Amino acid sequence: MPPGLSGTAALDLWRRALVASVRRDGPDLSARQLALLLTVYLTPPPHTVRGLAAHLAVSKPAITRALDRLSQEGFLKRKIDPSDRRNVLVQRTVRGSVHLSEFADLVTRSAGEAMGAGGP
Amino acid sequence: MPPGLSGTAALDLWRRALVASVRRDGPDLSARQLALLLTVYLTPPPHTVRGLAAHLAVSKPAITRALDRLSQEGFLKRKIDPSDRRNVLVQRTVRGSVHLSEFADLVTRSAGEAMGAGGP
DNA sequence: CCAAACCATTTCAGTTGCGAAACGAATATG
């Protein structure tokens, strides 16, 4: 038995959080976009387009477009690397932090419900 | 303090699972599609188009299209309700069960990693 | 100091998704 999270409980946690997220009328990000956002915020910098593309195993243009979307949303910003101006460094914003914080609340709440409902 | 899952741990769990999901070369489902799939498998039947649309707070055509995609993928199937032939009952398939089982593994594995990495 | 290598972006053609409105089929209501 896994210690923290059985298979069904994990799925139900994911379901509750995902349904809550879908029901929200906000900017609905694709899986890639959200994965990118989370990677930038939870993984040690610096973050370049090439590095992110490798990490997510998608093409570079896909990262560029996801950055367009996320920076247009205000969740991320680009900064040219001063030491090598070919590089673009992806950085966090206050707005992105707030958004992810709300998303974390949503997940933890869903986890609480899943425990309460499916529990022993 | 939340008992099972702190905010940062929840985000990191989500990140790991989502990145793993994005990296996999499989059918990449949208958030809606996955939410629909999970709802059908983890919520008591019967499931109609109208009911699912209300549950996810999206339009009926959106559900129809998601069903097209998911049944084309073999994860779900439609069956006309014999007692009221206007209704469409959405049902599970073996293939969908297998897919969700693999997805659950992915989440539990990510949960284990998140505990191991970020833990005390 | 000029060419090669590298980085991110843009362009291109094609796919997929969306909401609103119109639609045919099935059931309920008078």
Added chain:
DNA sequence: CATATTCGTTTCGCAACTGAAATGGTTTGG
């Protein structure tokens, strides 16, 4: 019966995303 209502689906125009290939800047190396 005829009409209204309720299903799910289809059509329409439009927006967003995809990978591959081409482009414009920047840095490195001979």
